Amino acid sequence: xxxxTQLGSHVSVSEGxxxxxRCNYSSSVPPYLFWYVQYPNQGLQLLLxxxxxxxxxxxxxxxxxxxxxxxxxxxxxxxxxxMSDAAEYFCAVSYNQGGKLxxxxxxxxxxxx
Amino acid sequence: xxxxxxxxxxLIKEKRETATLKCYPIPRHDTVYWYQQGPGQDPQFLxxxxxxxxxxxxxxxxxxxxxxxxxxxxxxxxxxLELGDSALYFCASSDSRQGASGExxxxxxxxxxxL
Numbered sequence: 655x656x657x658x659t660q661l662g663s664h665v666s667v668s669e670g671x672x673x674x675x676r677c678n679y680s681s682s683v684p685p686y687l688f689w690y691v692q693y694p695n696q697g698l699q700l701l702l703x704x705x706x707x708x709x710x711x712x713x714x715x716x717x718x719x720x721x722x723x724x725x726x727x728x729x730x731x732x733x734x735x736x737m738s739d740a741a742e743y744f745c746a747v748s749y750n751q752g753g754k755l756x757x758x759x760x761x762x763x764x765x766x767x
Numbered sequence: 768x769x770x771x772x773x774x775x776x777x778l779i780k781e782k783r784e785t786a787t788l789k790c791y792p793i794p795r796h797d798t799v800y801w802y803q804q805g806p807g808q809d810p811q812f813l814x815x816x817x818x819x820x821x822x823x824x825x826x827x828x829x830x831x832x833x834x835x836x837x838x839x840x841x842x843x844x845x846x847x848l849e850l851g852d853s854a855l856y857f858c859a860s861s862d863s864r865q866g867a868s869g870e871x872x873x874x875x876x877x878x879x880x881x882l
Binding site for chain 2: 695696698699744754
């Protein structure tokens with residue numbers, strides 16, 4: 655089945671430290687990949703998306719992700735964490751023209767002062 | 768810019784009651800998706816509509832039904848509510864001309880609590 659797997663349900667970093675949230679997908683065809691962020695009691699906001707134009711994708715709030723076909727990965731990074739980055743992050747994949755997203759299990763990011 | 772509007776934002780129902788959630792997509796978006804997010808869970812796809820026709824179906828219970836109207840808004844009807852239906856229900860919309868690479872724009876969700 656088509657899916658994404660996020661390694662680590664909870665990641666904690668110090669303010670100013672590197673953020674690395676892991677996402678691996680399963681697919682025999684090139685997928686479209688997305689990272690969404692969800693703040694408490696809010697909807698899902700798109701951070702960035704991979705649509706085959708470039709393997710390194712830059713998103714909002716200083717986040718970026720690199721598509722690595724050989725590793726079937728699409729890890730999310732940010733060089734320096736801010737307190738405001740604390741949220742739930744979801745990796746998602748879409749394969750067909752219907753655009754339906756399949757979400758990973760989510761990773762809760764905590765940022766310590 | 769206009770976003771996806773969902774109503775109501777909060778809803779409390781008793782077991783075996785019915786509930787209706789509404790979703791108003793972004794203007795000119797022709798596709799609507801419904802997702803269910805249980806506590807601490809990832810969003811699960813329920814159903815989608817394109818141009819008022821069901822386009823895909825996920826893990827939607829038979830007790831639930833949905834439709835998209837001529838003005839493109841959508842309603843999710845839930846009957847014989849169970850405690851396990853307590854969740855955050857998201858609606859998202861997209862422009863089908865973007866294909867699978869198009870972004871889904873999510874509403875802020877409707878939180879259903881079944882007592």
